[in-house]
Structures are given as C-alpha cells and as structure tokens.
Amino acid sequence: MNVLTTEGLSKAYKGHLAVNKVSMHIEQGDIYGFVGENGAGKTTLIRLVTGLSAPTEGTYSLYDIPYQSKDIYGVRRRTGAIVETATMNRYMTALENLRVQCNIVGVSKTDEELIQLLSRVGLDYEAIKKKKAGNFSLGMRQRLGIAMVMVSDADFVILDEPMNGLDPQGFIEIRETILRLNREGVTFLISSHILSELDKICTKIGVISHGELLEEIRMKDLHENARRRIVIDAMDPPAMYSALKTQGAFPEISESDGKIVVYGDADLNRIMQILVENSLSVRSVNTLEETIEDHYIRLLGRGRIA
C-alpha cells in the first residue's frame, strides 16, 4: 500500500526552485531515509507533504488520497511529524504538553498512558514531572517531540533530523524506538545528515540535491549491488595514488584524508604487486562494502574519483 506518493512536486520561493519535480514513493512498512546536503530541499518537501506549505506545481497523495481532496484531513490524522525542531509549549511540563497534543490530534489518553509514552522515549517522568519543557535539554525536547508524535498512534511518522542534539545513548534509544515502532507497523520518513545511522535502520533511501530527487533505491538492492572497495592507508598517498592510477588500470580510484580507495572488483594481488614494485609502504589495507555514505558521495560526484 502506498503511504506517500509525490508526482512532479515543486515549490518555488521568489523564483528559486527549492523542490524541483520530485516524484517519490513510500510504501507501508518502509523506513525511508531522505538524504541530501543542507538546503537540498528535504525540509521544504517535508513541509509540503505535512500541509504546512502548498506546492507550486505537481501533486502528492497520502494513503492514495490526493492532497486537494477533502478526505486529506482524515488521513493526516494518521500522520505525525517533527519538522526541523520539536515544537511544544515551553511553559508547560512534558505531561501537560502531551495533554494538549491529545486534544490537537483528537485522542483520549489517561495520564498513566501518557507517562508510559514518556518512558518509551526514554524520559523518566518522576525526574521531569515538575520541569517546564523550556528547561529541557535539546535531546530531552527531541524525545518529548517524538512522544508527542506518538500520542496519535500515527502509522506514518515523518522525522526531520531526529538525531540532532542527541548524545550517543540518545542515538541508540531513538534508533531502537524507530525500529520497534516499525515492527509494530509504523512507516517512517526520516531525513538526516547522519548517514551511518540511516544505514542501520532504513529500508529505502532517496537522495535529493538542489531540489531534485537524484535516486530512490531500496537498501536491499543497494547492498546486493554494493560495490566492494579496497581502502589503503598509505605512508605516501600522492605517490601511491599516482602509481595505482598509471600502472593498475583500475576504473575508479580516489584519494581522501590520506587514504586511497580503489572501487569495484579490483584484484588485491595486483594492487600489492604494484606497491612492492614501487617500494610503497602501507599502514593497513581493508576490503569494505559500499555504505549509504559511499553511495551518496559517489552519486553526488564528490571526492577525487578517477
């Protein structure tokens, strides 16, 4: 079942196209990772599909209901989102904010259920019951924001940079929360800069750059077609880069941060042979599979790819 489908969705601000003809597809059960540099158009697209802004061109549908339809309000109730930062009444406690959110989304929950919800996102009610949300740390506000999203028992949740401001423990808790909710049937759209985190949880990714969706790929396909790469920590990177490039006839070699990366099914024996012939020393040689980060960098044409 389609949860979110966009067709040629565009948004222009004063002549500048922030989102340019984006067509993306999220199916039920997906954890869709939305990847792109700052200003790529991720948040603008999220604003469009959450109803905060209207598209200049194109259309989108939630659960196959077009956004212009009167029925869209009903399906939006099945959607929860944190856009940019978690928003709450700072002069209220966490529980009071959840009570307000219950009324906003039109659900009834007891205080016990709300306290349980707080503990599910890693907030200890006893420790924070008298604390105003304005006095929370960024990580605590982020967790409260997720609790507010979950108040509605939404089955489609959009999180814009949910890992921002979280400590490593917070990363783990949020990741586990997302995975657990996904197992319970919640579909996610997550935009994040932290590609390694997305790599651990996503079932599909979409790469956006300068407002255009460059690629949509299932993680299963990405891993199946993952290109092997050999990473060499060299003593003299420029000399090694030059030797491998001229003598090895390898299709793709890059050098970054003092490391040489040889992409594709390169023959490790041939590499070692070139190193010996040129008397080049190495600290380590590793064979790795392509990650989201490598895929993203390669897609955007970054690094010194030969």
Add this chain to the structure above:
Amino acid sequence: MKRLLKADIYRMLKSRLTMVALILVAAFPVLLVLMYVGINALAGIGMEDGEEAVSLFTANTIVGSAYSLTNNIGLVIPAFAGILVCSDYTNGTLRNKVIAGNRRTDIYFSHLLTSIIFSVVMITLYAAVTTGLSLLFFDFKKDPSVNMGLEILYFVLYGTMSFVFMATLSTMLAMVLRNIAPTIIFSVVAAIVLVALCSVLMLIGSQEKYRYAFYLIPTYCSNYFNLQSFSVLGLLAGNGGDSRGLMFAEGMGSYVFFSVLNTVIGILVFNKRDIK
C-alpha cells in the same frame, strides 16, 4: 474544533500571561478608585463651611469609563489577547495542529474564540471590580426619567461587544502578522485611532449629522451610549426609548459587521499562508 478549543483554552489557562492579566484587572481598579478618592478629597480642601465640595469623580463617571478601549486596562486586554494567539506561532505549536489534520479555518476559529473568552472574562472582571469599588466610595446619580435597568443592559452589552470586536481585530492581526511586537503595536494603535475618531465626531457635531459614523466606526456607538448613560446624564433629554433601541441595534450591527470582516480577512490570509 471542540478539542482544538479545549487545547487552546488549556494553553491559555497555563500561560503566565493570563496570570499577569488577572492580577492587573483585579489590582488596577483598586489603585484607580483610591486615586480618585484622593483627588476628590484634594478638591474639597480650602472650602469654606457651608460650601458644597465639587466632586470631580462620581460613580457614574468611573463606571462609565470601565469599558473604554483607551482608558486604563482597555488597551492592555486586546494586546494580551494578540500575544496569546501569536505565541502559537512563535512556539511553533501551530505546526502541530496543521500536521495533525486540523482545518485551518477550525484552527483560526479556535484561536478567535479563545481570544474572545480571554477578553470578555478580563473586561467583565475589571468592570465588576471597578463598579463594586465605585459604588462603595462614590455616589451614583440616578435619572428617574430613564429605565436604568435597560440602560445598564445596553451599557454592558456594548462594552462587551467592543472587546469582542477588538478580539477579532487582534486575532486577525496575530494570524496575519505572525509576530508579537507588530500585533501589540497595531492593536493599540487601532484602539486609539478608533476612539480618537469617534471622540472628534462627538465633539464637532450632533448625533443625527454624523449618524453614518455609527456604521463606519464600530466604537462610536458604544462611546456615545456610555457617555449618555453614565457620564453626562443630561444628554438623555429628548431621547425616547424607541430611538435608543434603534441606536443600540444599529451600533451592534456595526460591531457585528466589522467583527465578521476582520474574521473573513484573517481566515482568507491564514488559509493561503505557508507556516514556518
């Protein structure tokens, strides 16, 4: 809509601004009436025995100004109502309402009703405390030729309606401007301009000559009424019950028209707006 209103009223009750407003509307009349008592006492100093001291303030004049938009608390209430609405924007909590699938018109009406409830409760409390204290310290002059019960009803309804009208204005300003400072400035300026305009009209001409002002300036009628009813009772001479009733209806019609106009403009702009 009912749940949204519940959320907004809960937000209002929890806000520190409401607490500050409550303290102001309860404490300010006390200071004001005590000040008037002091001024009246000073006016009596130096009088010879047998001379009757002139009371600068009577219960009529003080109560008559209780609902004034530019006197005392009248300027503060619409500004506070505007801040309450605007804080939903500045906190970013307005987003939560849109994302949760609430219609923008419902969101607007919920804000409007909260703003009206806030304004009416505050001005009623202020007027009640002011009236109670005034009657305690000053004489209230009754005009036997008029039906005082009806005059009081007109007075309260007009006064309340002027704050309902201001609530529609400050809600519209808050939802259109999305910023607290300009909302406060424009709410205060609008109240001053409206009252100044009708004061000028009342000074330069008769009621009949400037009758059109009833329709163009929504505060005109209530000012005229309040002045007649409580402050300058002599003006009532020659005004029969029928014309008072007609004047009341016309004035209320004007308020309703401008309140609806504010709301329609506010909703049209808000429905088109991108929410940050």
